[in-house]
Amino acid sequence: MKASGIVRKLDSLGRIVIPKEIRKVLGIYDGDSMEIIKVDNEVVVRKYIKGCIFCGSDKDVIEFNGAIICDECRKALSQY
Incomplete structure (x- = not known):
């Protein structure tokens, strides 16, 4: 995966914002479910697909x- 160079800080509730440009490219829209998984020592966030x-x-x-x-x-x- 190509790095985008965008850095976001975690807020006090553990949330981050996925930039609009990235959501648009990946087809992620308001109300979509996201899956959060641990792969080795990384956190992977992806659009949840049944x-x-x-x-x-x-x-x-x-x-x-x-x-x-x-x-x-x-x-x-x-x-x-």
């Missing part, structure tokens, strides 16, 4: 009766 209830994939997913299912698992289910 994954398939069977395999966890977030590629080619559809919602069916409130459940997220990927295309591959949907095809596998159709064989039963």
Whole structure:
């Protein structure tokens, strides 16, 4: 990932602001859920995308009766 050179301070409640320019480029909008994970010794913040209830994939997913299912698992289910 290319560094953007933007530095932000943590406030007293542990919050930071993701600059508007970065949100726009990444397609992050007001009300979007964000996922915060620890990877090695780094904190990674990314847009939360629901994954398939069977395999966890977030590629080619559809919602069916409130459940997220990927295309591959949907095809596998159709064989039963």
